[in-house]
Amino acid sequence: MKAVMLMFDSLNRTFLPAYGCDWTHLPNFQRLEARCQTFDNFYAGSLPCMPARRELHTGKYNFLHRSWGPLEPFDDSAIERLKESGVYTHLASDHTHYWEDGGGTYHTRYNTWQQSRGQEGDPWMGQVRDPEIPAGSTGHKVGSLWRQDWVNRPFLDSQEKMPQTQTVNNGLDFIRRNAKEDRWFLQIELFDPHEPFFAPEKFRELYPHAYEGVHLDWPNYGTNSYDDAATAHIQKEYAALLSMCDESLGRLLDLFDEKNLWRDTMLIVNTDHGFLLGEKDWMGKNIMPCYNEIVHTPFFIWDPRYGKPGGRRQALAQTVDIAPTLLGFFGAKPFEDIDGEDLAQVIRKDRPVRRAAMFGTHGGHVSVTDGEIVFMRAPVDSTNGPLYDYTLMPTHMNARFKVEELAGAELATLPKLAPCPVLKVPAISYVNAYWYGDLLFDLKQDPMQEHPFSNLETTVRMLNLLCEVMRRNGAPEEQYERLGLPLQGVVDESWLNGPGAHREFQPLEAIAETRMTDGAKKGVSILMSLTPPEMQGKLLGLIKVAAMLPGTFNEDKLYGLLKKFLPTYYGVMAVNIIGGYLKYQTTQTMEEK
Secondary structure (H helix, E strand, C coil): CEEEEEEECCCCHHHCHHHCCCCCCCHHHHHHHHHCEEECCEECCEECHHHHHHHHHHCCCCCCCCCCCCCCCCCCCHHHHHHHCCCEEEEEECCHHHHCHHHCCCHHHCCEEEECCCCCCCCCCCCCCCCCCCCCCCCCCCCHHHHHHHHHHHHHCCHHHCHHHHHHHHHHHHHHHHCCCCCEEEEEECCCCCCCCCCCHHHHCCCCCCCCCCCCCCCCCEECCCCHHHHHHHHHHHHHHHHHHHHHHHHHHHHHHHHCHHHCEEEEEEECCCCEECHHHEEECCCCCCCHHHHECCCEEECCCCCCCCCEECCCEEHHHHHHHHHHHCCCCCCCCCCCCCCHHHHHHCCCCCCCEEEEECCCCEEEECCCEEEEECCCCCCCCCCEEEECCCECCCCECCHHHHCCCEEEEECCCEEEEEEEEECCCCCCHHHCCCEEEECCCCCCCCCCCCCHHHHHHHHHHHHHHHHHHCCCHHHHHHHCCCCCCCCCHHHHCCCCCCCCCCCCHHHCCCCECHHHHHHHHHHHHCCCHHHHHHHHHHHHHHHCCCCCECHHHHHHHHHHHCCHHHHHHHHHHHHHHHHHHHHHHHHHC
16 A cells, blocks of 8 residues: 655645536546545644644644744654554655745654755755846845745756656655555655745746736735736735646656556545635635635545545534544554544545644634534734744754743643653744624535624533533633633533633833824734833834824824834834734724624
């Protein structure tokens, strides 16, 4: 028995024909749908990139106790378990985060691995002088990633040279050399269609459209600040890159046909998460609530033991289920006390294996769904705390933890997650779901999640379901405090009016005497909740001085101040985040009225 997993990054399922899209050119995704079981209720869990990959290895949710980070010494890895069971494992990838500080322990779990360079801002080609960048295109992106991307692009001037092509070549070469061998697992992992949406012209020609703006294939995260023409252009650029991904998928399907791998080889095609491309007036991921475009992901699987092509599966499933499914397929010893479930019975009979799916980002909403209702629980206090990172590998995405961050660390235990003491490090999140509040959606009545509703009975039921999943996962105790949930027992109406009640917004006393609009005051409070404590005093002092100047200090003046005194990229990010919170609250207030 053999298995191949083709994994994409940031694949929005609403762009796929299998999930209702009728304008993208993806014939090989249609071939895939005809051959595999297509899952209609598959969800991501821990977001974004590396938290999702940690779930792939461990079968456990990790976003409640850790932000972005590597596999921990106390983590069980399904890839390593397969290797120990005599299954040869190989990774072919161009995903640059594997080779950064926060991803450095994943690829070494495989017997062998191959890396293709050049994606996003991969520090690949060295060039001292600044690269040539299309005129007018630098207003929305600055920084080392943006610069390095334009250093790399001239070296990717043909489809054959692009990292996606090289990665697929490596994967197909592995299959050709090992097709007659038994007991191996191949993971072909593509960074595409993650931004930048950089695709050869032949794929862009599939989506002709009128656009006369600046070069734009790498949009900012946050509220959608682009006009209709630019938004449509971004969507077409994404679709073009997706069509390139489709061609790569077709090459894999052709080889499955040529070698008749369907008789003994499992095929999984999946993604870590989706991406918003103007839907709900948002762009990107991470900053906004985890709407379906981000977390309700496509999933296709062929299991040769079942042997029936095509078909849909309605049972609820998640990323954490992939690890036990692979272990079960190869007859390897399963992990104890994990969150994932073997999907064999779903594939064969569409028999449910889970009552609920939990998902979120560290410091954001903690969300749960039963497949029909989605409930997003916000923190009950604007401080978004208490919040900690639990780790023995103190690294962020591309940097180590600073000494100042570790100064408040202490040793702690997480009985269900780590059999040894770990560092408990105070954390601050770049998102704060408090400002959105709780969100409740009925997916049958409102599949696009455009109309959050209120219902006490449903809220209580979903909160108890969330508590059930959190307790099974061994969530840190302070997460219950942060979310206003009981460590034991049940949630009822009285609980929601007591410990589980959201604390109302209070303007900061330090700016109370200034001529500042309510929106600007709320913007400052949001900014403070996203700012490390050691920086809050200096930033607040700057804002206070600006607000004492003649004239009323409003949101526009706050935004201008941030753009002027914060590094450009971070100023834009802060504006987008705060603008998103304020815009959402204004919309909600109007809907309530």
